[in-house]
Amino acid sequence: MSQDALQSRIARLERIIEISRSINSTLNLPRLLHQILAAAQELTHTEACSIILRDRKSGVLRFEATIGARSQEVRSLVVPLDGSIAGWVVQNNRPVVVHNVRNDPRFYRKVDQEVGFETRSILAVPLSVRGKPIGVLEVLNKEGGERFTEEDVETLMALADQAAVAIENAVLFQQSDLVADLVHEMRTPLTSIIGYARMIQRDDVSEDDRKSFARTIEREAARLSRMASDFLELARLESGRAFPVREEVSLKSLAAEAIALLRPQAEAKQIALIEEVPDDLPTLLGDPQRLHQVLVNLVGNGVKYCRPGDRVTIGARVEGDEVLVYVSDTGPGIPPSAQEHLFERFYRLPRTEEDVEGTGLGLAITRRIVEAHGGRIWVKSDVGKGTTFYLTLPLRREAGPSSSSRR
Ligand SMILES: Nc1ncnc2c1ncn2[C@@H]1O[C@H](COP(=O)(O)OP(=O)(O)O)[C@@H](O)[C@H]1O
Ligand SMILES: [Mg+2]
Incomplete structure (x- = not known):
């Protein structure tokens, strides 16, 4: 040298x-x-x-x-x-x-x-x-x-x-953070439950106020309970113990089910739900319950964050050796600075914090499920125009060499 x-x-x-x-x-x-x-x-x-x-x-x-x-x-x-x-x-x-x-x-x-x-x-x-x-x-x-x-x-x-x-x-x-995050997130609802429970016991509180405090307590307790179950789900997914199921699933029926489930909420808010999954979309191998949950989370977000008169559309198409699923809405949109954090657990847009019920775990869970299926998820959004979530799921390959080989 x-x-x-x-x-x-x-x-x-x-x-x-x-x-x-x-x-x-x-x-x-x-x-x-x-x-x-x-x-x-x-x-x-x-x-x-x-x-x-x-x-x-x-x-x-x-x-x-x-x-x-x-x-x-x-x-x-x-x-x-x-x-x-x-x-x-x-x-x-x-x-x-x-x-x-x-x-x-x-x-x-x-x-x-x-x-x-x-x-x-x-x-x-x-x-x-x-x-x-x-x-x-x-x-x-x-x-x-x-x-x-x-x-x-x-x-x-x-x-x-x-x-x-x-x-x-x-x-x-990072993994140990999961627990730290949960404890941190539980503090807010717990603090307000304790605070309102104390107020309720005071003698100088009007009957109306007492009722309103009780409602807040109920709402925050329900939030804690939802947080606990979402969190368990996420922990299970992150531990990798969650995917024994590989069944044939039809995205068409899953989309229809998700829409049916969310229909009452959407109608109450005057939001249109549109399903445009083609009838001849090939079936996939996966966990039907978890994929159902993915669609419910995404369409549910659409309904939750849209305003009366908006539309939420769910569709899918084959692209190469994958199925591309999209859930698109005409809602308020998500600013670019927030887009990169959406899939982090407990992340919520600052303005949604007060207005809409939620835990900030839905998209973290959704992403885990999609990735456990070998797919990807991402978002495109314009403030004032709407949001589209895209996800891919691999199509089932027939055994044998590449698709160029003759049958
Ligand atoms: N379709 C949407 N339009 C606008 N904002 C959305 C949409 N979907 C999700 N978000 C934002 O992303 C955040 C995280 O979503 P998610 O993980 O499902 O939690 P949650 O719905 O419990 O708040 C929401 O709080 C909301 O601020
Ligand atoms: Mg959600």
């Missing part, structure tokens, strides 16, 4: 030590992932980088963070364990360099197609904790069209070793 090469190697390793110090000081997962990606990009001089993590329970590989390519669209895309470079890295627990992805059958093309990015070359290294892979760190397209070097591999492996432990810690921390 030449003197220069040695110097640059030492400089890189020093930089890794510096970086690992800073990544080990954050437990905020999104921020942490971003730091790791920025470091990976800096150290390897590449156009884009991604972190793909393996879900602890379901084993599904999913994009958690990306820089350089359109990160919003990439996030939470699922990557197959067989038939992707990341899957190969996880299964073999070894790094891989692909100088030209076009010549590599493992390369999973769908992500590029989805985000309009062109991957040419990849260096992917496992993120392993105590020898067990928890995910993959990938860097794409070295700047100037150069080839990945041995040094790149060594550097990225060294970074991945540090990163993996930090990610594991942040993930564990």
Whole structure:
């Protein structure tokens, strides 16, 4: 090794030590992932980088963070364990360099197609904790069209070793947050129940006030009770113990059921419910009860947050090897700054906090269910115009080779 090469190697390793110090000081997962990606990009001089993590329970590989390519669209895309470079890295627990992805059958093309990015070359290294892979760190397209070097591999492996432990810690921390969040959210209704229960006992309270306080107590207690059941549901989903059921389901009937269930509420508010799922939509494999819940949550939100005269529409169509379901409304819309938080547990728009009953758990649960089915969910919304929630569910594939093969 030449003197220069040695110097640059030492400089890189020093930089890794510096970086690992800073990544080990954050437990905020999104921020942490971003730091790791920025470091990976800096150290390897590449156009884009991604972190793909393996879900602890379901084993599904999913994009958690990306820089350089359109990160919003990439996030939470699922990557197959067989038939992707990341899957190969996880299964073999070894790094891989692909100088030209076009010549590599493992390369999973769908992500590029989805985000309009062109991957040419990849260096992917496992993120392993105590020898067990928890995910993959990938860097794409070295700047100037150069080839990945041995040094790149060594550097990225060294970074991945540090990163993996930090990610594991942040993930564990995030899970423990579930309980902390619940306790925090229970405080508000409990405080008001205690406060009004005390007021009710005072002698100088009018009969009318007493009734109104009792109603508040009842409402807040009902909210607590709903929170408890929603929360249990979410905890069950997050623990991954929730999906034994894989039945044939018809989205058409599920949509009709959801609409029928919400019809009274919608009529009371003068909101039109429209179902436009095609009759010949293929059936899916999944958990009918949970998918029902997804549709009820989304249509229910539409009804809850729309105003008299608005419309809520549910529809679906086949797109490639997935079904795209949409629930669209002509309601008040959701500002962009809030859109990114919608699927977080307990998140509610500030203005809905007072006006409309809710727990802020519906969309968190919905997202879990969709992802457990191998799908994705996202939102498009314009303030003043309306909101559309989209979700995908994979179509059942017939056994055997790809669809291009003859029957
Ligand atoms: N269709 C919609 N139109 C406008 N805002 C919505 C819509 N759906 C959801 N939201 C906003 O997202 C928040 C979170 O929704 P969700 O998780 O279902 O909880 P909840 O309905 O219990 O408040 C809601 O409080 C509301 O502010
Ligand atoms: Mg809701």
